[in-house]
Amino acid sequence: MTRIEELLEQRSVLVEMASVMYGDLYVTDENFWKSSIEKDMFKIEEELMDLGYEEEGITPEIELAALLLFEALKNGGLLPKGEDEEDAQ
Numbered sequence: 001m002t003r004i005e006e007l008l009e010q011r012s013v014l015v016e017m018a019s020v021m022y023g024d025l026y027v028t029d030e031n032f033w034k035s036s037i038e039k040d041m042f043k044i045e046e047e048l049m050d051l052g053y054e055e056e057g058i059t060p061e062i063e064l065a066a067l068l069l070f071e072a073l074k075n076g077g078l079l080p081k082g083e084d085e086e087d088a089q
Contacts, residue, residue, distance in 0.1 A: 004053050011044045025065055028072045 001009075018037050022029040032038055073079045 004048065004051055007044050007048050007051075007053075011041060011048075014041050014044070025068055027065055028069050 014037055018026040018032060018035075018041075021035075021037070022032045026032045070079075
């Protein structure tokens with residue numbers, strides 16, 4: 001097993017743990033951020049990038065998670081308003 005395969009397996013385990021602890025859309029849960037799981041995932045992602053690993057593409061699940069995260073951040077007032085939204089108010 002290569003180092004990249006080991007890291008991908010470790011990442012998969014961490015994703016499972018995050019899903020159990022914070023729900024399937026764990027990235028939208030404030031408690032996930034700065035957790036030990038998130039920190040471990042970050043270290044794994046850094047090492048994967050250092051080894052030259054690139055994801056194959058965006059899956060529909062990732063696209064949905066990104067959209068939900070964007071909406072959560074927007075609705076929580078954590079994103080700056082666009083010019084069109086400022087003019088409307």
